Amino acid sequence: xxxxxxxxxxxxxxxxxxxxxxxxxxxxxxxxxxxxxxxxxxxxxxxxxxxxxxxxxxxxxxxxxxxxxxxxxxxxxxxxxxxxxxxxxxxxxxxxxxxxxxxxxxxxxxxxxxxxxxxxxxxxxxxxxxxxxxxxxxxxxxxxxxxxxxxxxxxxxxxxxxxxxxxxxxxxxxxxxxxxxxxxxxxxxxxxxxxxxxxxxxxxxxxxxxxxxxxxxxxxxxxxxxxxxxxxxxxxxxxxxxxxxxxxxxxxxxxxxxxxxxxxxxxxxxxxxxxxxxxxxxxxxxxx
Amino acid sequence: xxxxxxxxxxxxxxxxxxxxxxxxxxxxxxxxxxxxxxxxxxxxxxxxxxxxxxxxxxxxxxxxxxxxxxxxxxxxxxxxxxxxxxxxxxxxxxxxxxxxxxxxxxxxxxxxxxxxxxxxxxxxxxxxxxxxxxxxxxxxxxxxxxxxxxxxxxxxxxxxxxxxxxxxxxxxxxxxxxxxxxxxxxxxxxxxxxxxxxxxxxxxxxxxxxxxxxxxxxxxxxxxxxxxxxxxxxxxxxxxxxxxxxxxxxxxxxxxxxxxxxxxxxxxxxxxxxxxxxxxxxxxxxxxxxxxxxxxxxxxxxxxxxxxxxxxxxxxxxxxxxxxxxxxxxxxxxxxxxxxxxxxxxxxxxxxxxxxxxxxxxxxxxxxxxxxxxxxxxxxxxxxxxxxxxxxxxxxxxxxxxxxxxxxxxxxxxxxxxxxxxxxxxxxxxxxxxx
Ligand code: SF4
Numbered sequence: 001x002x003x004x005x006x007x008x009x010x011x012x013x014x015x016x017x018x019x020x021x022x023x024x025x026x027x028x029x030x031x032x033x034x035x036x037x038x039x040x041x042x043x044x045x046x047x048x049x050x051x052x053x054x055x056x057x058x059x060x061x062x063x064x065x066x067x068x069x070x071x072x073x074x075x076x077x078x079x080x081x082x083x084x085x086x087x088x089x090x091x092x093x094x095x096x097x098x099x100x101x102x103x104x105x106x107x108x109x110x111x112x113x114x115x116x117x118x119x120x121x122x123x124x125x126x127x128x129x130x131x132x133x134x135x136x137x138x139x140x141x142x143x144x145x146x147x148x149x150x151x152x153x154x155x156x157x158x159x160x161x162x163x164x165x166x167x168x169x170x171x172x173x174x175x176x177x178x179x180x181x182x183x184x185x186x187x188x189x190x191x192x193x194x195x196x197x198x199x200x201x202x203x204x205x206x207x208x209x210x211x212x213x214x215x216x217x218x219x220x221x222x223x224x225x226x227x228x229x230x231x232x233x234x235x236x237x238x239x240x241x242x243x244x245x246x247x248x249x250x251x252x253x254x255x256x257x258x259x260x261x262x263x264x265x266x267x268x269x270x271x272x273x274x275x276x277x278x279x280x281x282x283x284x285x286x287x288x
Numbered sequence: 289x290x291x292x293x294x295x296x297x298x299x300x301x302x303x304x305x306x307x308x309x310x311x312x313x314x315x316x317x318x319x320x321x322x323x324x325x326x327x328x329x330x331x332x333x334x335x336x337x338x339x340x341x342x343x344x345x346x347x348x349x350x351x352x353x354x355x356x357x358x359x360x361x362x363x364x365x366x367x368x369x370x371x372x373x374x375x376x377x378x379x380x381x382x383x384x385x386x387x388x389x390x391x392x393x394x395x396x397x398x399x400x401x402x403x404x405x406x407x408x409x410x411x412x413x414x415x416x417x418x419x420x421x422x423x424x425x426x427x428x429x430x431x432x433x434x435x436x437x438x439x440x441x442x443x444x445x446x447x448x449x450x451x452x453x454x455x456x457x458x459x460x461x462x463x464x465x466x467x468x469x470x471x472x473x474x475x476x477x478x479x480x481x482x483x484x485x486x487x488x489x490x491x492x493x494x495x496x497x498x499x500x501x502x503x504x505x506x507x508x509x510x511x512x513x514x515x516x517x518x519x520x521x522x523x524x525x526x527x528x529x530x531x532x533x534x535x536x537x538x539x540x541x542x543x544x545x546x547x548x549x550x551x552x553x554x555x556x557x558x559x560x561x562x563x564x565x566x567x568x569x570x571x572x573x574x575x576x577x578x579x580x581x582x583x584x585x586x587x588x589x590x591x592x593x594x595x596x597x598x599x600x601x602x603x604x605x606x607x608x609x610x611x612x613x614x615x616x617x618x619x620x621x622x623x624x625x626x627x628x629x630x631x632x633x634x635x636x637x638x639x640x641x642x643x644x645x646x647x648x649x650x651x652x653x654x655x656x657x658x659x660x661x662x663x664x665x666x667x668x669x670x671x672x673x674x675x676x677x678x679x680x681x682x683x684x685x686x687x688x689x690x691x692x693x694x695x696x697x698x699x700x701x702x703x704x705x706x707x708x709x710x711x712x713x714x715x716x717x718x719x720x721x722x723x
Contacts, residue, residue, distance in 0.1 A: 100650045101643035102657040125332045129389045143388065163317035164326040168388055207391050209292050213299035214347060215337040218553045219569065224340025228333065239335055247338050254554065262560040265357065266366040273404035274355050277470050
């Protein structure tokens with residue numbers, strides 16, 4: 001048995017897996033451990049054979065993409081199952097495993113990448129920037145956001161923000177890690193606590209006004225909202241605090257609408273354009 | 289009037305327009321510019337309101353003052369609603385301020401018709417121009433156009449926008465004559481035809497430009513990549529066959545990206561000409577499902593709504609209804625059938641069909657394999673043959689089959705509250721797999 005203790009990220013897993021594969025270590029012979037979970041009590045066992053196969057292993061690009069997603073997940077089995085997949089593909093003669101949708105290992109991994117992908121997507125959607133100032137030298141506006149992703153996806157999710165918000169300075173702070181953009185490069189720093197983030201932005205009120213006005217009380221579908229925007233996200237969304245009021249007030253608003261007297265049709269206004277439209281309509285029968 | 293109050297009025301005035309897609313734009317982003325914004329791929333829903341709808345764009349009217357008298361609309365001239373008007377600068381600033389806070393994907397701008405069509409169009413275009421040219425905004429812009437506006441202005445809108453749209457409103461001119469007397473189907477389709485031509489020309493020009501090497505790609509201005517429309521359902525007496533036939537024509541003849549169906553829902557300031565009772569929400573949902581079958585599953589309108597059944601079954605999804613009317617083609621062998629035939633199996637979406645085709649190459653499929661792919665067996669069992677499964681012949685006969693799928697009364701309500709394919713498209717995609 002070999003114990004592989006790695007930092008829980010894709011690069012660390014990839015390096016270790018390459019080493020193992022070169023030494024022809026079989027999947028059931030490795031015990032994968034997360035260095036941040038095991039602490040310093042455990043030591044990597046020197047069970048690794050010295051022999052290294054110099055031949056290069058070819059891995060489908062699609063697998064590497066899958067692996068990056070899987071590594072960001074938190075399931076304890078992920079490193080072991082990924083290695084097993086890698087082994088089967090490269091050493092086990094199952095080259096085409098990647099396009100086998102019914103394979104049990106593949107199904108698990110796809111499930112994990114899907115969850116991670118969803119988390120990235122939700123982060124792109126639910127990060128809320130707050131204006132904190134203007135850089136006096138560059139004149140660029142500076143924004144800060146606090147966000148709590150489910151998985152370790154900050155780096156994966158950051159390039160989206162870089163492309164979208166190139167023209168402003170921004171930081172996204174999370175408990176694990178923070179990302180910063182200054183117009184030139186992305187940089188990362190250790191995580192912080194929520195206390196270091198400003199709590200409100202002057203525009204949050206306008207945004208809530210918009211949110212309230214765009215809602216149609218005649219079509220209440222609370223479940224649909226909650227499945228797309230689960231309540232765990234609500235605490236960092238400025239608009240979420242008015243949701244209970246919108247829901248409780250909706251039936252009254254609909255009743256009022258239904259009780260309103262019907263409005264009569266007003267006569268045609270004295271406007272050349274409207275007159276011309278009607279004249280044209282009366283001349284030639286419209287097509288149906 | 290204070291900005292907050294204007295926003296309240298002009299967002300409220302825009303909320304009944306459901307055609308607010310934010311997807312399908314050409315790829316662009318803000319790197320190397322002083323502005324913000326990016327598009328490409330699926331639009332993002334930045335929030336959801338308690339009606340289950342996606343909040344993706346800042347959807348407002350420039351003004352809700354309107355000369356027209358469309359009776360389903362709260363802004364019609366006969367309504368006594370309070371009126372307001374944004375200046376173009378106010379909308380520009382709101383869009384940028386919201387965008388920088390990551391509240392939205394961009395702007396969906398429409399307007400009541402003031403003075404005449406061209407004047408109104410110019411105001412709308414001015415907002416887009418400022419966003420693009422003064423502020424280097426690269427986010428999503430969707431402009432509503434007025435079919436009576438000059439072709440030149442409509443095209444100008446197309447150069448600034450990622451998407452332009454004209455609402456068809458109702459499937460027939462007779463319906464329009466009654467409920468929207470200023471609107472004309474022929475003008476609308478003519479304008480759509482013009483937009484279609486321009487979109488196709490731009491695509492062709494772009495292809496050509498790509499073939500000529502060394503030409504900087506970004507130099508060519510980008511015309512809108514698609515148009516969409518909205519049809520109101522339940523405001524007039526049109527049946528689903530009429531609605532779907534019109535939609536089908538719009539997809540074929542005008543290459544629309546999307547037709548949105550909007551179940552008429554009660555509005556403040558109701559008109560004497562409108563039904564008091566709103567159609568059941570599920571009708572809208574069934575129309576979206578049928579629409580999906582037309583576009584991605586190889587069905588034609590007559591198969592979905594045959595002459596004898598001009599209305600969609602509200603209790604069962606349209607593919608299942610079709611299967612129940614065409615039982616003789618089942619059971620279908622998942623290990624042999626063609627892609628087109630697999631598409632017709634109730635409970636199988638295009639994604640799952642692709643998975644089945646891929647998995648077949650690795651060996652014969654058993655029920656357990658299907659289950660692992662995330663396919664719900666209960667629904668498809670009567671219709672398929674797998675390596676270890678042949679349905680009882682009697683299952684495909686008689687009334688029982690329909691009974692089997694009718695939801696229990698309690699559950700039915702739950703289903704009805706399922707969101708209709710919400711905008712933007714990714715939400716729809718997620719659900720369509722279940723069709
Ligand atoms: S043109 Fe018709 S639908 Fe549009 S705002 Fe005016 S009344 Fe409403």
